[in-house]
Amino acid sequence: GAVVSQHPSRVICKSGTSVKIECRSLDFQATTMFWYRQFPKQSLMLMATSNEGSKATYEQGVEKDKFLINHASLTLSTLTVTSAHPEDSSFYICSARTVKGIDTEAFFGQGTRLTVV
Amino acid sequence: GQNIDQPTEMTATEGAIVQINCTYQTSGFNGLFWYQQHAGEAPTFLSYNVLDGLEEKGRFSSFLSRSKGYSYLLLKELQMKDSASYLCAVSGGYNKLIFGAGTRLAVHP
Numbered sequence: 649g650a651v652v653s654q655h656p657s658r659v660i661c662k663s664g665t666s667v668k669i670e671c672r673s674l675d676f677q678a679t680t681m682f683w684y685r686q687f688p689k690q691s692l693m694l695m696a697t698s699n700e701g702s703k704a705t706y707e708q709g710v711e712k713d714k715f716l717i718n719h720a721s722l723t724l725s726t727l728t729v730t731s732a733h734p735e736d737s738s739f740y741i742c743s744a745r746t747v748k749g750i751d752t753e754a755f756f757g758q759g760t761r762l763t764v765v
Numbered sequence: 766g767q768n769i770d771q772p773t774e775m776t777a778t779e780g781a782i783v784q785i786n787c788t789y790q791t792s793g794f795n796g797l798f799w800y801q802q803h804a805g806e807a808p809t810f811l812s813y814n815v816l817d818g819l820e821e822k823g824r825f826s827s828f829l830s831r832s833k834g835y836s837y838l839l840l841k842e843l844q845m846k847d848s849a850s851y852l853c854a855v856s857g858g859y860n861k862l863i864f865g866a867g868t869r870l871a872v873h874p
Contacts, residue, residue, distance in 0.1 A: 654807075680860055691852060691866040692808070741807055745860055754798070754854075754862050756807040 651675055652744050654757025661732055661764055669727045669760045671742030677722035678744035682754070683715075686739040698725040732764040767791050769865035771853050776871045777843050785838045785868045787853035795856040799827050799838045802850045802867070811838065811851075840870075848872045 651674040661667050671681055679700050684692040696717050697705045704717035716728040725744075729736055741759040768790045777783040789797070796815035800808035814820055814829035814836060826839040838851055853865040 682862065684864075689869075692864045694861060694863060697861060739805075743862070745862070753810055753813060755810075759805075759807045761805070 652678075652742065652755045652757045654742050654760055656760060657758055658761045659763070661762070663733055663764055664731055666728055666730045667732055667762060669729075669740055669742075669762075671725045671727070671744070671757050673723045673744045673755075676744075678725075679722060681719060681725040681742055681744045683717060683725075683727050684741045684743065686741060686759075692741060695727075729762065732762070734764045737762055737764045767855075767857070767863050769853055769855060769863060771851075771865045771868045773866065774869045774871070776873060777840075779843055779845060779872055779874050781843050782839065782841050783843060783870065785840070785851050785853075785870070787836045787838070787865055789834050789836070789853070789855050789865075791855045791857045791863065793858035794831065795858075795860075797827075797829055797836050798854040798856065798862065799825075799836075800852040800854060800864075802852055804850075808852055843872050845872050845874070 653672045653674055655670045681698040683695045685695050686692050694707050695710045698717045698719040700719045700722050706712045719725040739759050742757040743754045745754045770788045798813050799811040801811050802808040812827035814827050819828045824841045829836045848871050850867040850869050852867045854862045856862050
């Protein structure tokens with residue numbers, strides 16, 4: 649199956665600093681990638697949809713100036729958490745979808761555990 | 766609006782069969798997915814239904830009724846390693862995948 653690589657897997661940063669998370673589709677071109685956040689024992693919450701070459705579409709309640717998303721190429725999307733605070737500590741996961749007729753499985757990166765201290 | 770409901774927790778015995786239900790109300794529907802997620806890991810794909818009926822894949826089967834907004838995941842011959850969260854997700858408009866809260870399944874000997 650398709651592979652999505654997410655980096656880093658874990659990061660600890662100081663409050664007020666920024667952290668960049670990368671998501672790469674290794675063996676297919678992903679015109680659309682999605683960024684999710686997951687708090688402990690909760691499900692994945694969609695943050696934004698990242699479209700190659702255009703601005704990301706953010707879900708209601710997600711601050712676009714705080715969570716900067718860039719989709720510079722068909723294989724790379726980045727999420728930058730700016731001015732991080734302890735409440736931003738969470739598990740961030742990207743996914744990319746391949747569209748083959750009606751088969752539109754979503755492939756997930758390994759996730760990034762962000763801890764803001 | 767979007768609403769996807771699953772039971773929060775379930776327990777079952779090794780070797781048994783368990784059915785995890787999912788009901789949904791979404792603004793668009795292009796298919797329903799089931800994912801398995803172990804703690805601290807990313808979700809892994811289990812099944813996909815876009816037409817009504819049952820899809821079988823080894824020990825896992827998934828059923829969909831679009832008219833009822835209902836799906837279930839059936840796990841047979843449960844193994845200890847099946848202890849995980851099971852996420853129901855609906856593919857709606859704009860290619861988005863919206864997840865339910867997940868069902869934590871605990872398999873006991």
